[in-house]
Amino acid sequence: MFKGILINNDEQGYHASMQEINDNTLPEGDVTVKVLYSTLNYKDGLAITGKAPVIRSFPMIPGIDLVGVVEHSDSNQFKAGDIVLQNGFGIGETHCGGLAQKARLKSDWLIPLPTAFTPKQSMIIGTAGYTAMLCVIALEKNGVTPDKGEILVTGANGGVGSFAISILAKLGYAVVASTGRMQEVNYLQSLGATEVIHRDTLSNPGKPMAKERWAGVVDSVGSHTLVNACASTQYGGTVAACGLAQGMDLPGSVAPFILRGITLAGIDSVMRPIADRKEAWKRLGEILEPSVFDSIAEEIKLDTVVATANQLLAGKVRGRIVVDVQAD
Template identity: 70%
Template structure:
């Protein structure tokens, strides 16, 4: 038996609770992992609270991230005792995920835990930090270098935003952070933000083109915010879009793309090819200052997940929530 967060939807309604589960209930897969740490992401919050159509099959164990140790494997890439890491692949949505003490997975979804990190550190980074690095790599691919100008990070208090600021700042970029929480300005400046702007300046309907400002941007908000970011990009700037906190719509004009040569780069972290994952995590090992992890992350036990998910969806959580599933 092992403990996990189980989501059910039946005649009694939609509910998530801490449950004792038998290993025989684990789904199919060629690698069984004893999970050490997982995380609580925005997507997990949607799944646990039922506020979004995330879960595709019931019952479901949520958790899009996990780090742990291989217990059994019929996959030649992994053997018992290997430390492994998983981000995405629909885990926690259509396949039981990381918010449990055991997981059975497809080996092709796993990568070795990078030597630069402990299991806990890798989950403090998690999908958020990994996505932020993918976004930075997209900016670099399009020649957005520190000398080109300011980089805007929207949704700055979230996990992706927090890591984007810390990484960009360390790489020499001047970072401007957009947030709706003015009380978090000191936190954002500690991460490396040179300036803080109110998200209200970007979140309302705007014009197709406005004065050029940003050489690059990392946006986790979408909707009008993304449209306004695109409208204010410098010539040949790049926007890396990786989230939809404001909405899935994109009420924009083609003007920035055909008049200023702006690139809108979509960042998919869920089904990213294995080599991209290895490259991104290798970069995190080189470029991330681990001293920021305690600032960005907090740790909870498995028994606190359901309540914390409610707080997350109410905008009361900052940065990353790491879950020690063994307590």
């Protein structure tokens, strides 16, 4: 038996709670891991509250991130005692995830913990920081360099937004942060934002084309915000889209694409090939300063995960939530 968050959908309805979980609940896999830390992401919040159909089978342990120590391995890629990291690949959705003290996983999904980070630091980064890095790499590969102009980061107080600001600023970009929480201006500026704008300037229906401003965009919001970001992106610029906090719709025009030649780069972190993951984590190790971890993260225990998930969806959480799954 081990402790974890378990989600069920049965005669009692949809419910999530911390429970003692039997090892038999764990799905098949060739590596068993003692989980040290997990995280609470927006997708985890949706899964725990049931506000979106994230979970595909029940019962399910949520948690799209984890880091831990290999207890048993039938794979020649890993051995007992190795510290491994996983982001995505369906854990917490179709395969029991990281918000528990034990996980059984497929070795093809795992990478060794990068030497630049402690286990806790890797989860402060988690899917959010790794996704932010993928977005920045997409901008770079499309020729968006610091001399081209400002980069817009939407959903700036969230995990992806916070890390995107920090990464871009460290690389020398001028970053404009968009947020609905203007009381967090000092926080965003401490991460490296040169300007902070209210999300209302982007979140309402706008014109098909607006004045050119952004050389590039990292968007975790979607819907009207993404459409307006595209409408105001410079000729030849790139918009990296990785989230849908405002919505999955895209109520816009093709005008920015065919008249300004902008690129809309979709960023998937869930099924990303291992080579891309290793590249992103290597870059994170080269770029991030240790000081960023303290300012971005808050640590909680398993017994507060469900309550914190509701706060997260209510927009009352900034930065990253790290879960110490072994703490009493």
